[in-house]
Amino acid sequence: MAKESLLQYVCSECGHVESKWNGRCPECGAWNSFVEEKAVPKAKGSSAVSPVMDDSVRKLSDIPIEKSMRISSGMEELDRVLGGGVMRPSSVLVGGEPGIGKSTIMIQMLSHLSSSADVLYVSGEESPSQVRMRADRLGLDSSHISVFCDTRLEALSEAIERVQPGYIVIDSLQTLYSASLPSLAGSPNQVRACCMELSLLSKKIGAAVFFVGHVTKDGNIAGPKIVEHMVDTVLYFEGAESGLRLLRASKNRFGSVDEIGLFIMDSDGLHGVKDPASAFISRRTGNEIPSGIAFTPVIEGSRAFIVEIQALVVPAKGSLQRIYSDRIDSARVSRVAAILERHAGLMLSDQDIYVNVGGGMKLSEVSIELALAIALYSSRMDIPVPMQLAAFGELSLAGEVRPVSFAARRMKALSDMGFTRALTTDSKDGFHVVYDDVHDIKQAIVSAFKARKY
Ligand SMILES: [Zn+2]
Missing domain, CATH: 2.20.28 (Rubrerythrin, domain 2)
Known part of the structure; x- marks a missing residue:
């Protein structure tokens, strides 16, 4: 056999x-x-990854309640996406493209946590002196951070059992390998086995473990997605222009998943963004904004942000229209363009359309559709949107503007940011923002580009 x-x-x-x-x-x-x-044979009896559990049947009331605690990571924005701080014990996956700042944020966090517990930084990619140099460059106190530079799972487990750290960072999960498996480090089997083993071990000793996972295009290295189901919390780092970094939870057993953390990457590390509401708007001087730009308020978790939607409409280079949009789903751009063509008489099907979002935030809320339509119209007609005007609302296929949730919070965010006019429907009064109650796309365009030829 x-x-x-x-x-x-x-x-x-x-x-x-x-x-x-x-x-x-x-x-x-x-x-x-x-x-x-x-194929890893399904182990009968003992397995390298079998959970360490007491298998006797007991009364629920006899089982001691596990003590868990939450502590600040030292960074307000990281605490926010974690659901209010680092849970202990817990397992957290921190995914993102190489070089985006995962190691940086982890070592910043460990430096803070090292004042209250033993911390262990496991580096499979850098030597101890490189880790030290990184910490020094960030101006961190590294005197209480222990470092372990070995990629053998068995050696690492043994070290963790011995040191019993309260917080562990594995940088990165894809560099570890277990000698009990035939496959190479970074392969799906290895990544899963190492993640499982270390998650169980950290639960057993009451530690919080953070797994750094690189999102790569290299098909030989398993992506962090394959271990998402094994951990308590999954965070992804997204990068953007001008050093802005977004940290987003896509799974969280200990908190909500719609909060985002906003950071700026500096020479001395990642810092929380001071004025998040305006982080996505470029500062402009003068009294006109370029055509093709429209502003809209978006809700992310407990906060509202104003974002800038940029559209560029140019005659199609091929016989077919093409849509280039990374931050807003192309299908949505295509639908909004069709609505404009049908209900506002704006010819777009012979045009190539480029759409971007200032600051690089990905937008998935339906509320952005009205502003997207305004940006497309502005670019196609080469008429700038008036200063201090923003728009929000969903567009129906019949060209109607539909109300969206959190209208009051959106109005407040606009008011806070100095916007004076909003295009929307069924909104709330009581802010220093005048709103034009628009019921369809045609009305919205007339209202936005007042005194201009429709
Ligand atoms: Zn697949």
Whole structure:
């Protein structure tokens, strides 16, 4: 029986398993993401990743309540996305592209936490002296940070058992490997086994463990997605222009997932953004903004931000219209363009459309549709949107403007940021913002570009 050589193919993006190699993953749609792995035999009895648990049956009331505690990471913005601080014990995945600041934020956090507990920084990518240099460059007190530079899971587990740190950072999960598995470091089996083992171990000793996971295009290295189900909290770092960084929770057992953390990357590390409401707006001088720009208030968790939607409409280069939009779903851009064409008589189907969001925030709220339409109109007609005017509302396929949730909070954010006029429907009074109650896209355009030829 050739059980040893049983091969399987695992998608390094999502962990989907197939018995044959596929060019494209049927589960997540990624191309060339399958890697060959020896199937790990389902262990009977003991397994390298079997949970450390007492399997006797007991009365629920006899089970001691696990003590958990929450402590500040030293960074308000990080605390916010974690749901109010670092939970202990817990396991957290911190994903993002290489170089975006994951190691930086982790070492900043450890430096703060090291004043209250033993902390361990596990580096599989940098030598101890490189880690030290990074901490020094950030001006951090590293005297209480222990560092462990070995990528063997067994050695690491042994060290953790011995030191019993309160907080552990694994940088990165993809560099670890267990000798008990035949596959290479970074393969789906290894990444999952190491994550599982260390999560269980940290629960056992009551520690919080943070796994740094690189999001890469390299199909040979498993992405952080494949371990999302194993951890309590999943955070992703998104980068943007001008050093702005967004930290977003996509899963959180201990808090809400709609909060975002905003940071600025400086030479001395990541700092929380002081004035978040305006972080996404570029400061302009003069009394006109360029055409193709419209402002809209968006709600993220407990906060409101004003964002700048930029549109550029140019005659199509090919016979087919193309839409380039990374921050707003292209299907939505296409739909709003069709609504403008049908209900406002604005010819767009022979045009290429480029859409961007200032500051790089990804927008998925329906409330941005009216502002997107205004930006497209402004670019196509080359008429700037008046200063201090913002818009929010959903557009129906019939061209109607629909009210959206949190209208009062959006109006307040506009008022706070010095906007004086808002285009929307069914809004709230009581702010220093006049609002034009617009019921359809045609009315909105007439209202926005008043005194201009429609
Ligand atoms: Zn997949």
